[in-house]
Amino acid sequence: MNLHEYQARELLRQAGIPVPPDDVAGTPADVRRIAERLGGRVVVKAQVHAGGRGKAGGVKLAASPAEAEQVAATILGMKIKGLTVQKVLVAPTAEIASEAYVGVIVDRASQSPVFMVSPAGGIDIEEVAANTPEKIFRARVDPRYGLLPHQALGLAFKLYPDIALARQAADILQKLYRAFVEAGGSLAEINPLIRTPDGRVVALDAKMSVDDNELDRRPAIAALRDATAEEPSELRAREAGLTYIKLDGNVGCCVNGAGLAMATMDLVKYYGGEPANFLDIGGSSNPEKVVSALQIITADPNVKAILFNIFGGITRCDDVANGIVTATGRFAVKVPIVIRLTGTNEKEAVEILARVGMQALTDMDEAVKRAVAAATGGAAA
Amino acid sequence: MSIFLDRNTKLVIQGITGRDGSFHARLMMEYGTRVVAGVTPGKGGQTFGGSVPVFNTVADAVDATGADASVIYVPARAAADAMLEAADAGIALIVCITEGVPVLDMMRALPYLREKGARLIGPNCPGLITPGQAKIGIIPGMLATPGPIGVVSRSGTLTYEVVYQLTRAGLGQTTCVGIGGDPIIGTNFIDCLDAFQRDDTTRAVVIIGEIGGTDEQNAAGFVQSGMTKPVVGFIAGQTAPPGRRMGHAGAIISGSSGTAAEKMEAFQRSGISVMQRPADVVDLLRRRL
Numbered sequence: 001m002n003l004h005e006y007q008a009r010e011l012l013r014q015a016g017i018p019v020p021p022d023d024v025a026g027t028p029a030d031v032r033r034i035a036e037r038l039g040g041r042v043v044v045k046a047q048v049h050a051g052g053r054g055k056a057g058g059v060k061l062a063a064s065p066a067e068a069e070q071v072a073a074t075i076l077g078m079k080i081k082g083l084t085v086q087k088v089l090v091a092p093t094a095e096i097a098s099e100a101y102v103g104v105i106v107d108r109a110s111q112s113p114v115f116m117v118s119p120a121g122g123i124d125i126e127e128v129a130a131n132t133p134e135k136i137f138r139a140r141v142d143p144r145y146g147l148l149p150h151q152a153l154g155l156a157f158k159l160y161p162d163i164a165l166a167r168q169a170a171d172i173l174q175k176l177y178r179a180f181v182e183a184g185g186s187l188a189e190i191n192p193l194i195r196t197p198d199g200r201v202v203a204l205d206a207k208m209s210v211d212d213n214e215l216d217r218r219p220a221i222a223a224l225r226d227a228t229a230e231e232p233s234e235l236r237a238r239e240a241g242l243t244y245i246k247l248d249g250n251v252g253c254c255v256n257g258a259g260l261a262m263a264t265m266d267l268v269k270y271y272g273g274e275p276a277n278f279l280d281i282g283g284s285s286n287p288e289k290v291v292s293a294l295q296i297i298t299a300d301p302n303v304k305a306i307l308f309n310i311f312g313g314i315t316r317c318d319d320v321a322n323g324i325v326t327a328t329g330r331f332a333v334k335v336p337i338v339i340r341l342t343g344t345n346e347k348e349a350v351e352i353l354a355r356v357g358m359q360a361l362t363d364m365d366e367a368v369k370r371a372v373a374a375a376t377g378g379a380a381a
Numbered sequence: 382m383s384i385f386l387d388r389n390t391k392l393v394i395q396g397i398t399g400r401d402g403s404f405h406a407r408l409m410m411e412y413g414t415r416v417v418a419g420v421t422p423g424k425g426g427q428t429f430g431g432s433v434p435v436f437n438t439v440a441d442a443v444d445a446t447g448a449d450a451s452v453i454y455v456p457a458r459a460a461a462d463a464m465l466e467a468a469d470a471g472i473a474l475i476v477c478i479t480e481g482v483p484v485l486d487m488m489r490a491l492p493y494l495r496e497k498g499a500r501l502i503g504p505n506c507p508g509l510i511t512p513g514q515a516k517i518g519i520i521p522g523m524l525a526t527p528g529p530i531g532v533v534s535r536s537g538t539l540t541y542e543v544v545y546q547l548t549r550a551g552l553g554q555t556t557c558v559g560i561g562g563d564p565i566i567g568t569n570f571i572d573c574l575d576a577f578q579r580d581d582t583t584r585a586v587v588i589i590g591e592i593g594g595t596d597e598q599n600a601a602g603f604v605q606s607g608m609t610k611p612v613v614g615f616i617a618g619q620t621a622p623p624g625r626r627m628g629h630a631g632a633i634i635s636g637s638s639g640t641a642a643e644k645m646e647a648f649q650r651s652g653i654s655v656m657q658r659p660a661d662v663v664d665l666l667r668r669r670l
Binding site for chain 2: 051101103104105106108109111112113116125126129142143144181184186187189191211213214216217245247255256257258259260262263265266267268269270275278283311312313314315342343344364365
């Protein structure tokens with residue numbers, strides 16, 4: 001789960017990291033009031049779960065409360081990578097002597113948290129990493145001991161040769177690691193971490209992502225989820241226990257297991273079609289999940305055919321068949337459905353479908369070909 | 382022969398009285414796995430399925446039965462400790478089926494497991510099967526058949542699909558291992574490729590990867606430098622949309638976007654025959670055998 005910048009800033013503030021004051025608003029008028037309270041010159045930043053906000057025009061400076069109101073009107077409602085901006089963060093502008101980057105991430109390769117810092121922070125940090133990797137410094141953290149003080153200071157010296165500044169940065173790194181662990185983070189990043197002309201080190205931005213598997217035992221973090229920031233159909237799917245990602249094609253896919261779901265989409269493309277979505281019904285086999293899946297897929301007006309690809313293991317084919325029958329009895333499915341199922345309780349599933357005049361295939365390639373043909377106006381399956 | 386698991390493996394099931402644990406305990410026993418013990422704290426002294434003694438702790442189970450492998454079907458919040466308990470009891474092979482184990486728990490558990498000399502497969506994996514001998518986990522037994530092909534995969538049901546294609550074509554398997562799709566796992570592609578390379582009966586290997594991370598690229602490097610047996614590979618997620626990625630740290634750390642195209646190229650460069658679709662596995666293997 002991704003946190004918004006304003007949420008991550010608050011977590012860093014609670015951890016004791018210096019972060020300028022800020023507030024969040026959903027209307028230009030509120031932005032103006034906040035700007036007045038913060039002293040006039042502010043930065044207005046789109047709060048969406050996507051990177052590249054600045055380059056998309058979602059971050060703007062304003063010299064006065066009136067200008068803040070104006071730029072807020074252009075940012076609120078704009079789309080960044082498909083997501084509508086519903087809230088903006090307002091913070092006072094800062095005087096910047098230099099910009100650094102600091103981040104900690106769960107690194108798959110070393111199977112531990114890894115810190116990365118660079119004295120060349122700012123919006124082009126990925127280019128810095130690609131073109132001048134010698135400007136990126138790393139330290140692997142042993143998760144059993146945490147970020148050790150000498151590691152933090154060693155990294156801090158890479159940012160600031162001056163000991164007074166390095167001590168401030170080292171303290172921030174320690175606190176960032178603590179905030180990362182306490183939130184159950186998979187990523188925590190400050191970019192830029194700035195030095196002010198009067199010699200203070202301050203976090204001007206914050207990004208955090210949380211491991212979804214941590215949410216059960218961290219209700220305070222789970223409560224930060226912003227349902228309005230998600231694509232509505234994806235939100236509905238998550239609430240139904242499904243993983244769904246909307247795409248632009250016309251073959252609706254309903255599959256069990258993420259790997260098989262991706263392979264099915266790939267095969268749709270291979271046979272000349274375009275998948276309308278990724279949908280994984282997961283490992284359990286509750287017929288109601290299948291009903292929800294069909295509701296979500298059929299709500300997409302682009303869908304011209306629906307493809308089920310079920311390989312029964314823990315998921316039972318008869319449960320899926322019952323779900324399909326229940327769904328088509330409850331609401332009209334106006335596009336052809338092509339069903340492939342094999343594995344656990346396949347025979348029972350075929351009988352359940354046959355009773356309502358539906359047939360099931362056992363071969364994945366055959367099913368995908370038929371679904372693509374049905375979607376592109378060929379013979380319905 | 383096989384890797385990691387054979388008919389002599391003595392298995393203890395952690396969480397044997399739970400819903401999933403009991404269901405799959407029966408399927409494993411039917412398949413021929415030597416299930417020698419179960420563990421559920423508070424239920425020590427009971428018997429499962431008329432023949433399997435249940436113990437309060439893994440240590441008790443190992444003392445009484447000499448179990449050398451364990452499979453974990455406990456809830457996610459208890460899974461990491463279940464792994465550590467098994468390792469403390471001297472279990473050499475630990476298979477964790479449980480999904481949803483927090484990554485921070487895994488990062489703390491793995492160094493401990495390695496110090497104890499235990500191999501972990503998973504978490505969030507379907508387990509492994511040595512056809513005709515034994516299975517640990519949830520892979521449907523009827524899919525697999527004995528033969529010379531080793532299979533290693535990050536996926537669950539996609540593994541079933543590929544094994545099903547192999548079995549239908551008469552290409553049996555030595556061992557099929559589902560290593561799990563989580564970011565932090567105990568046994569990776571290279572561990573399995575290395576074991577298949579050393580296994581006398583394995584003549585070729587199928588590797589099934591996905592988008593994300595760099596494990597497949599690393600595996601490709603190993604195939605090029607450390608394997609003489611033919612390898613056939615598949616990457617799922619060619620049509621997956623680029624994510625709305627947050628932050629820069631991911632791209633900085635790996636220097637890779639982890640796309641399917643990037644991984645397929647790495648496979649090709651290192652001599653792995655790349656499948657365009659799961660059904661290609663049969664032709665490609667026949668050509669390379």
